[in-house]
Amino acid sequence: MSALTWVLDVPSREKLIKAAFEAKEFAYSKYSKFRVGAALLTPDGQIIKGANIENASYGGTICAERTAFVKAVSEGTMSFVALAVVTDVASPLSPCGMCRQVIREFCPQNMPILLVPADYNERVAKGLGDGILETSIAELLPHSFGPEDLELPRQGAD
Numbered sequence: 001m002s003a004l005t006w007v008l009d010v011p012s013r014e015k016l017i018k019a020a021f022e023a024k025e026f027a028y029s030k031y032s033k034f035r036v037g038a039a040l041l042t043p044d045g046q047i048i049k050g051a052n053i054e055n056a057s058y059g060g061t062i063c064a065e066r067t068a069f070v071k072a073v074s075e076g077t078m079s080f081v082a083l084a085v086v087t088d089v090a091s092p093l094s095p096c097g098m099c100r101q102v103i104r105e106f107c108p109q110n111m112p113i114l115l116v117p118a119d120y121n122e123r124v125a126k127g128l129g130d131g132i133l134e135t136s137i138a139e140l141l142p143h144s145f146g147p148e149d150l151e152l153p154r155q156g157a158d
């Protein structure tokens with residue numbers, strides 16, 4: 001685990017990981033055949049799931065992570081304590097650049113982001129360790145631009 005992230009209690013962590021796997025089942029990934037599931041945890045223990053939703057236009061595709069944020073924020077939920085992401089690849093895969101910027105918009109810089117390998121359950125059952133890469137947006141998007149930057153004093157502007 002990265003020293004930059006805070007500790008998520010074990011039951012919440014397991015619940016969040018399970019939700020990310022469940023979310024992946026609803027991926028609409030008929031073009032790439034690349035399924036992604038994401039799950040967001042709120043401070044009051046609520047979980048919001050998201051899957052990638054592709055489009056025949058290709059450009060209209062939305063990633064699993066952004067689906068979860070759009071669902072949450074559009075229903076009035078703006079505060080998050082952890083994010084889990086899983087694909088069908090047996091190693092932890094990282095959110096794309098666009099999703100990183102959206103995470104940056106809504107999450108604390110040191111919030112745990114759990115990148116879960118597809119074989120997580122098998123690994124745990126065999127006692128091989130969970131294989132999760134635990135990171136944060138501070139690590140994934142260093143020197144980032146965020147909402148508070150728009151509050152900074154500006155020179156030469158009216």
Ligand SMILES: O=c1ccn([C@H]2C[C@H](O)[C@@H](CO)O2)c(=O)[nH]1
Binds near residue numbers: 032052054094095
């Ligand atoms: O962070 C990512 C990266 C990719 N995808 C999706 C988008 C597309 O449907 C498929 C292949 O890029 O994976 C996500 O959901 N999240």
Ligand SMILES: [Zn+2]
Binds near residue numbers: 096098099
């Ligand atoms: Zn993305």
